[in-house]
Amino acid sequence: MDLASARSAKLLTSRRIASHRFCFLSTQTIFFIPSRRTLGFHFRGVRCGAGVSAMVAEPRPVVKDRIDLTENEETIFRRLLDVVDHFKLNTQLRVAGGWVRDKLLGKDCYDIDIALDNMLGREFCEKVNEYLHSAGEEQQGIGVIQCNPDQSKHLETARMRICRTWVDFVNLRSESYAENSRIPKMKFGTAKEDAYRRDLTINSLFYNINTTSVEDLTGRGVQDLKDGYIVTPLPPKETFLDDPLRVLRAIRFGARFNFKLNEDLKEAASDDEVRDALMCKISRERIGHEIDLMISGNQPVRAMFYICDLQLFYAVFTLPENAQPEIVEGCNRLCVSHIDAAWNVLQLVGCSTFSDEQRRLYLYGALFLPLRNTAYTDTKSKKIPVANFYHPNSLKLKDK
Incomplete structure (x- = not known):
């Protein structure tokens, strides 16, 4: 979408996005970059990033009393x-x-x-x-x-x-x-x-x-x-230590249905022992599969918010050891604010504007945009952007 069509859609004059700026990386991709004064949702009571649109209160789901078979x-x-x-x-x-x-x-x-x-x-x-x-x-x-x-x-x-x-x-x-x-x-x-x-x-x-x-x-x-609650049948820490992948499944279903995570579940998911188990016991392929389902789902921002809020961001999106410049504190929250802003633009222009694959890659690009100037040195002493590390290494997805 070019600038003219953006103007015709009144994107640049919308009150909702007036405090943001656009960065056009190509004729096909728009990244929606929030200005400092727009970063404002709460992570455990601290104002620290985007996500307002993702965390709007949802009405309770309507649950039938019986199952009607086709x-x-x-x-x-x-x-x-x-x-x-x-x-x-x-x-x-x-x-x-x-x-x-x-x-x-x-x-x-x-x-x-x-x-x-x-x-x-x-x-x-x-x-x-x-x-x-x-x-x-x-x-x-x-x-x-x-x-x-x-x-x-x-x-x-x-x-x-x-x-x-x-x-x-x-x-x-x-x-x-x-x-x-x-x-x-x-x-x-x-x-x-x-x-x-x-x-x-x-x-x-x-x-x-x-x-x-x-x-x-x-x-x-x-x-x-x-x-509308996400709860484990057995005590959550016991459940997550048995199979740490369940932490990501809880997040995915919570995001998908706009359900709240049970407080005991959140406490267990944020536990250092559970986080270490997720990194050590679960293959990167399985983690990548769950993350890809979240990004491709109907509430990708809410899912990333939960991951950040539960202090799992760097357990999921692992970093190479020699990344330079060093990742600053709060970068994970900034990443979530970027995907939230990108998601807002997507809702404004209409999801049908892009194919499912374009939408998926667009959201990944927005999520990693704050790391665009960070690189690491590979075994051949070649500098590689950190964003290029995530898909083949952290998530084991196809490197497009």
Whole structure:
């Protein structure tokens, strides 16, 4: 967008942005740079940066009392119950996690994960195919996703198409963690044990297909959803030390739904031991994946605000040791103020102005803009901008 079109859109005269200045880095990219007098939101009671737009109070979400199934979902669940009845399996079928949460919020969700109480996912999929064969219907291919702890996949998952929809199957489980490891020891568990091992109470809900009822086995998942709170089923520090990636997941879901982070959760997330565990136990690839989901999501500024507020910015966006000039105190907050200003411009010009990829790179560029004059020396004694360090090293993303 050129200057003329910006004027025609009244961007330069808007009261909301009158105290900012524009920096045009190319004919396609505008960075919105806040002046000193506009930096003004609160981090733990200290005025220190942008984020006003991201932290506006949101109304409480409307949570349904029951789950309304689509016609396709009814067909899928009926077929699964037919399999249970045909083989007299005495198996309870539960849809787990995000699908239940989203359906209660009145949102569409096509990610159906079935938790089984007395058999493995692969075994149940084979029973589905046996049933299809006996009914003279075409059998379906079964995909098995093996355990992959580096990708936070701790248990084998089976997948197959049912009524033109991919459905995942996994057994209910309980888990325990060895010291200094985020890879749990898994075993069959009860539905309640499975609910408590999950990252957040709003993700611990089940929809029991057999009884057509929502099961809130932590006793607070539905209420936290109604109140708009991000809470862990077990004590948060224990939860985060078991798997520090859950800190970033809590931030991502809090930002996505405009939910408040529970005070105990915030205290645990800011704990030095948890921060060190995040840096030492979690691969950079997994951290980068969570950050990329935040930046690509509907509330990237709120997510970055939480990361900064919880003193996790430099645990996520690690710096090379020999960066010069040295990063000044408060630079992390300035980075958040820049992405907030850039986000404001994006709302004014319209998100459809850019593709998803352009929007993503634009926000990354704004976030790292305060570091544009900081460089480090590589092994070949070549000076590299610090911003170029983040994607391939801190986040392990493609270096575009």
